[in-house]
Amino acid sequence: MDASIYIPRADLVRFVANVFMRLGLSPEEGSASAEILVAADARGIESHGVGRLWRYKNGLQKGIMSGAVEPTVIRETPLSLVLDANGAMGLSLSKKTMSRIIEKARVVGAAFSSVRNSNHFGIAGYYTEMAAREDMIGICMTNTAALGVPTFGRTAMFGTNPIAISVPAHRGRMFTLDMATTVVTRGKIEVYEREGKPLPPGWAVDTKGRGTTNAHQLLDDMLYQRGGGIMPLGGEGELFSGYKGYGLAEVVDIMTAVLSGGAFGKSVMDSKATSARVCHFFGAIRLDLFRDPEEIKSDMDRLLDELEHAEPAEGCERVYYAGLKEHEAEARAAREGVPLSAKVAEQLKAISEELGVPFPAAV
């Protein structure tokens, strides 16, 4: 991303929280939601950051999502919690739910939550890292609006359905995998469309299930639900094992929606105004179920060191482990401010004017 301005993280969080409160969220909901959105930008995941604020604004203004909604408890045991979110704010609800799961795991060793009828919750890795900071393995998934086509199929039957897992090493270092189970997300297709470039073969199929490189046609067909869509991780057919990504996407639908009794598969749809009523899954498993957490974290350090110092391929600079790039970006943002693109800065300033919430000064 070409950042146009950099905003101190705390100031950006305060601004976004004020926007949310102006839209009817409580201070607790507003600041939790703001913190999670800004965390995405700080980590360089601008697709899930404050660039989505206008969508939440739409959702809240139109009543498709709302603040101060109490979720309904469908089932609760010492190690589980199943909620109907009743269309609550996905961000703050998810933070609260992960906190409750961590508390349960602290008592019994492990705990899990499946949540239906929620809304977009930002980056899954935010929640898994909450658990990792408590010496637990954090797990998080969410289903999303259908846009992924199963192996040998031609119509969208699952979402980008991300899976995240965090495991701590020492001194705050951690492994955080946070990945969509489709080969790419819709945002990547949109970039190729804007730049007028053909899609790499293997990313998508057309309405007949044949490989396509036409980004514009694909997005149009997806919008009007004529068929076609994005491939699961592993691509088209069997040659690169696309059925594995497809299987993982289904695991996410099962853990989030089938367990909670929510909507799954092609019935998960965004409206024009906002995101779908999606379903989440949260899990926390205490490290000390297995060994002394200090020993596990030392072995984690050894594993991460080995990966970070693995010899790079000719022409490549370095090898990463999952989460390393994002944590480096976050450290940079702490020094230099959170980077925002010109487009996002403009959107935020428009929201600032519309709602009368002062926009913070750049670094």
Place this chain on the structure above:
Amino acid sequence: MDASIYIPRADLVRFVANVFMRLGLSPEEGSASAEILVAADARGIESHGVGRLWRYKNGLQKGIMSGAVEPTVIRETPLSLVLDANGAMGLSLSKKTMSRIIEKARVVGAAFSSVRNSNHFGIAGYYTEMAAREDMIGICMTNTAALGVPTFGRTAMFGTNPIAISVPAHRGRMFTLDMATTVVTRGKIEVYEREGKPLPPGWAVDTKGRGTTNAHQLLDDMLYQRGGGIMPLGGEGELFSGYKGYGLAEVVDIMTAVLSGGAFGKSVMDSKATSARVCHFFGAIRLDLFRDPEEIKSDMDRLLDELEHAEPAEGCERVYYAGLKEHEAEARAAREGVPLSAKVAEQLKAISEELGVPFPAAV
């Protein structure tokens, strides 16, 4: 596979069990191990079936693995069990461990096991289906000898590291994802070498980390650990999201080896005679932590029906869900016998002669 003969499943299990007992396993170990190996062939996964019997024979004869070895309990809680397998038979040990985890989950709701210093355990999906038959979500992973190269790297840092998950529907139907986290396994590369075909670009890199299509050179470089290896699911570089498969492979190393204190990464190596001292992970989570299991299984049926009846791509016959092909093969094997290739049949007959264990009659 071109099957040359078909053997009634029970007869094949009895033969393999007798071989194992002749090699020093107890009747319980022998029949459990035989059952798991034959299950792979019945499901059409011949790479993990009785074609591996000679390897177990080698391992047992050379004392690299052994029967009647008691694992050491490293840590045990109501919902966890950490074992040092001390080189026990991976197959029977894994069945026993999954049974214990299911018993624990029956009492407390969920349970997990991490096991170090074990041996090849066959198909991961065998163990997850044990849990699914008890109205639980079954989870299983194992690490394997290093042959996978991380994104931007040039040396093998992880194994094919499979992940399996089963979730039950009604009447014995279930979803079973059982997938290596590399784009393909070594067996696939060997097929291309035998047929003298170039590898599809994106499957492997050479000793400098550059994409290679030379199967023979790759296998040679891997054998002598000169570098190079197989790509994670998602292929080379970032274009098809190979870092996701790489991240999943690391999750497996963490859950199996880091949690248990076993060997991970490049230090997991096969010897010439047999497979490496690998590490496993088993998990079982009761469905009724979330909702009435009957309701969940009804929703599972709905999900699996929707996928099975999704419109196929032009030129494709049908859409599958994870496990469907294998369960159809298993039903076929129940009617027609378990299919064996000419090569495997020959191997088994040689073992039959060497050990004086009668080989069963074909169907």
